[in-house]
Amino acid sequence: MNIEKIIVSLFAVAGLFSAACGKSVDATTKATGMKDETYPGEIMVYEGVNLSSITGFRENSIKGTQKVDTSDYRLEITGLVDTALSYTYGEVLGNFTSCEKVIRMKCVEGWALKLLWEGVKVTDLLASAGVSESAKTVIFHSTDGYTTSLPLSYVKEKDLLLAFKINGIVLPPRQGFPFMLAAEGKWGYKWARWVERIELSADTTYKGFWETRGYSNDASEDKPFFDRP
Ligand SMILES: Nc1nc2c(c(=O)[nH]1)N[C@H]1C(S)=C(S)[C@@H](COP(=O)(O)O)O[C@H]1N2
Ligand SMILES: [Mo]
Numbered sequence: 211m212n213i214e215k216i217i218v219s220l221f222a223v224a225g226l227f228s229a230a231c232g233k234s235v236d237a238t239t240k241a242t243g244m245k246d247e248t249y250p251g252e253i254m255v256y257e258g259v260n261l262s263s264i265t266g267f268r269e270n271s272i273k274g275t276q277k278v279d280t281s282d283y284r285l286e287i288t289g290l291v292d293t294a295l296s297y298t299y300g301e302v303l304g305n306f307t308s309c310e311k312v313i314r315m316k317c318v319e320g321w322a323l324k325l326l327w328e329g330v331k332v333t334d335l336l337a338s339a340g341v342s343e344s345a346k347t348v349i350f351h352s353t354d355g356y357t358t359s360l361p362l363s364y365v366k367e368k369d370l371l372l373a374f375k376i377n378g379i380v381l382p383p384r385q386g387f388p389f390m391l392a393a394e395g396k397w398g399y400k401w402a403r404w405v406e407r408i409e410l411s412a413d414t415t416y417k418g419f420w421e422t423r424g425y426s427n428d429a430s431e432d433k434p435f436f437d438r439p
Contacts, residue, residue: 229369231309231331253326253378256312262323264377267385270319272419273354275384276404283388285335289349289410292340299388302374305338306330309371316431317398327392329373332365335408345410349418350391350402358402358418359427360393362410368394372405397429 249264269275280299287295297305310328332348341362349359360370371392374381381387386403393400399420421427426437 229309229311229371231307249377249379249382251379256326259312259324261312261325261377264325264379264382264385266321266323268317268319268321269384271354271403272356276353277383278353278388278404278406280388283406285389285405286407287335287339287410288407290342290345290412291336291410292342295339297335302330302335302372302389306334308374309369311371311392311394313392313394315392315398315401318425318435319398325376326378327371327373328375328378329371329389329392332370332372332391332408335372336362336365336410339410341410344412346414347411347416349409349411349416350405351407351409352402353404353406356402356404356419358391358393358400358421359411359416360396360400361414370394372408393429395431397425397431397435399425399435400429 252264254261254263283299284296285299285302287297308328308330310326312324313327314322314324316322336348345362347359348362348365349357351357364370371394372389373386373392374389376385376390381390386405389405391400391402391405393402399418417427421429424436426433426435429435
C-alpha cells in the first residue's frame with residue numbers, strides 16, 4: 211500500500227468532505243499546483259488536501275472512449291416522471307446550481323483516485339421533471355449502451371452529483387464527457403460515464419451491465435463486489 215492510498219483511506223474513513231454548492235468553479239483561481247502535461251491547470255491541492263491526478267484514471271470501458279458532440283447531445287430524463295425532459299449541455303450547466311466535492315472513486319481492479327468533482331445534483335435534475343410516487347430506481351444510460359442503477363433513496367440521501375468537471379477541468383472524453391455520475395460510496399461500475407439518459411423506474415431488481423454479470427447490485431465500496439450465492 212502506498213502512502214497516497216493510505217491518506218485516501220484515512221480521509222474516506224474520517225468522512226471529512228461535504229459538498230459546497232454555488233457558482234461554477236474557476237479552475238485558474240483555485241489551482242495551487244500544476245504538474246501534469248496532459249491536463250494543464252488540473253487542481254492538485256484543494257483546501258489543503260492533496261488530490262490524485264486525472265492521469266491515474268484508467269480506461270477499461272466496454273466500448274472504449276465515447277466522443278460526444280455537444281451540438282447534438284441531449285440529456286434526457288425519462289420514465290416515471292411528470293414530464294419527460296431533454297436538456298442540451300448548456301442548459302444543464304446554465305439552469306442548475308453546481309456543487310463541488312472531493313470524492314474517492316474505488317475500482318474493483320484495486321485502484322482508487324481521490325478527485326475534486328464538480329457537477330449538478332441529480333435530485334435537482336429529477337425534480338425539474340417531477341418524480342412519480344411509484345419511482346424507486348434511477349437507471350443511468352450511457353452513449354456506449356452501458357447502464358447501471360441506484361435506488362432513488364440513495365441518490366437523494368447522498369445528493370449525488372452528475373459531474374461535468376474533475377480537478378477543475380472539463381471532463382475529458384476518456385473520463386466521460388459531457389457527464390459522469392459521481393456515485394460516491396459505490397464501486398467504480400456505478401460511476402456511469404457519458405450519461406445521456408436518466409430513467410426513473412419502479413423496478414427495484416433492475417440490473418445494469420456489470421450487475422447482470424455477477425457484480426453486486428448494492429455495490430457499497432465497503433462490501434465485496436461479488437454477490438455470493
Ligand atoms: N458508460 C460507461 N461508464 C462506465 C463504464 C463503461 O464501460 N461505460 N465502466 C465503469 C467502470 S467498471 C469503472 S471502474 C469506472 C471507471 O472505469 P475505468 O476502470 O475504465 O476507468 O467507469 C464506470 N463507468
Ligand atoms: Mo471497474
